[in-house]
Amino acid sequence: KTMFTAKRSMQNIRNVAIVGSGLMGSGIAQISASSGFNVTLIDVKKEVLERAMKSINSSLKRVAKKQSGGGAVNSDFASLSMARIKTSENVSSAVADADLIIEAAVENIDLKKGLFAQIEQASKPTAILATNTSSLRLENICKAIDDKTRFAGLHFFNPVPVMKLLEVVRTEETSDETYATLIKFGKAIGKTTVSCKDSPGFIVNRLLIPYCFEAVRMYEREDASMTDIDSAMKLGAGYPMGPFELMDYVGLDTLKFVMDGWVAEYPDNPLFAASPLLDALVSEGKLGRKTGEGFYSYK
Numbered sequence: 500k501t502m503f504t505a506k507r508s509m510q511n512i513r514n515v516a517i518v519g520s521g522l523m524g525s526g527i528a529q530i531s532a533s534s535g536f537n538v539t540l541i542d543v544k545k546e547v548l549e550r551a552m553k554s555i556n557s558s559l560k561r562v563a564k565k566q567s568g569g570g571a572v573n574s575d576f577a578s579l580s581m582a583r584i585k586t587s588e589n590v591s592s593a594v595a596d597a598d599l600i601i602e603a604a605v606e607n608i609d610l611k612k613g614l615f616a617q618i619e620q621a622s623k624p625t626a627i628l629a630t631n632t633s634s635l636r637l638e639n640i641c642k643a644i645d646d647k648t649r650f651a652g653l654h655f656f657n658p659v660p661v662m663k664l665l666e667v668v669r670t671e672e673t674s675d676e677t678y679a680t681l682i683k684f685g686k687a688i689g690k691t692t693v694s695c696k697d698s699p700g701f702i703v704n705r706l707l708i709p710y711c712f713e714a715v716r717m718y719e720r721e722d723a724s725m726t727d728i729d730s731a732m733k734l735g736a737g738y739p740m741g742p743f744e745l746m747d748y749v750g751l752d753t754l755k756f757v758m759d760g761w762v763a764e765y766p767d768n769p770l771f772a773a774s775p776l777l778d779a780l781v782s783e784g785k786l787g788r789k790t791g792e793g794f795y796s797y798k
């Protein structure tokens with residue numbers, strides 16, 4: 500164990516593998532590639548990977564335009580970053596040469612445990628394994644991992660290229676070397692890091708998600724309309740998006756996974772309660788912006 504951790508502390512991260520290439524995985528791939536890392540983006544379907552590469556390309560162009568400050572746009576920025584990203588539909592072969600593996604698949608404990616068992620088997624023993632979970636306890640996810648010293652939470656925010664925060668979360672078993680390397684990686688991709696105990700929702704989601712569900716309850720009680728609640732929080736509290744806009748942006752399926760998990764694990768906490776309206780929208784396939792409709796329509 501001492502030999503592995505010592506070796507890991509000296510190892511620089513060069514190759515990053517990202518498992519799951521939806522909203523978050525594609526953003527994490529983008530920021531890693533534009534910061535100079537070699538990236539392999541993994542998903543179960545070819546179409547999803549193609550969609551991810553397209554959205555990364557247009558997001559990189561947006562960043563290049565922003566960096567130009569109205570002057571000449573550096574067209575190499577997007578193409579050089581894109582050239583650092585490979586795609587794969589095979590988790591085991593794609594993680595084999597990675598120094599850091601970030602899991603950003605759907606928010607489901609059994610799926611994540613299964614993925615990490617497979618990732619640990621297929622990866623180098625010195626590779627760091629991180630999860631982008633929004634709400635699950637790391638302690639539960641890492642039950643499937645033998646060497647827990649190399650596992651931690653790396654929680655990004657949507658849209659990844661814009662949001663400056665990265666929550667770096669360690670368990671009692673995460674080694675100091677793993678933790679320090681992840682903080683260093685966060686700095687290398689231009690993020691400000693904060694730390695938090697392995698607790699439900701870490702810092703941001705523990706505050707933000709109960710607030711969003713409370714907004715749905717306010718609407719369900721007919722205290723105010725959705726648009727008035729959104730306007731109120733934007734104009735009265737300075738939030739860039741109102742709670743309904745934000746929920747549509749995050750994805751209603753992701754929010755449902757989060758709340759269902761919390762309700763099951765902490766049934767007596769009044770801050771955690773499912774929403775019949777949100778459940779109904781998810782069952783109708785209205786998942787927010789990503790499907791063109793959620794609380795609002797984007798068609």
Ligand code: CAA
Pocket residue numbers: 558559561562565632633655656657658660661662703704707739740745749
């Ligand atoms: N890629 C690259 N750049 C992007 C981008 C993307 N996907 N999205 C936005 N931008 C850039 C734009 O280019 C623009 O740059 P300039 O201002 O320099 O032109 C800037 O971001 C602002 O974008 P827009 O003008 O299009 O729109 P906006 O001013 O409404 O900002 C927003 C968009 C940044 C998303 C803003 O509305 C916002 O901050 N919303 C709140 C997001 C939030 O709270 N995220 C956290 C969600 S919780 C979470 O992620 C955790 C979880 O586990 C669920």
Ligand code: NAD
Pocket residue numbers: 518519520521522523524541542543544547590603604605606607610614631632633634654655656657748749750753
């Ligand atoms: P998403 O639905 O956009 O993407 C998830 C992707 O995982 C899909 O493309 C799916 O095909 C893929 N996937 C499912 N099973 C897989 C497997 N076995 N192997 C490889 N890929 C697989 O979801 P998202 O919003 O990107 O969320 C991903 C993770 O990030 C979740 O744990 C979520 O809680 C967390 N998160 C989400 C947000 C947000 O704002 N949406 C923010 C921070 C963290």
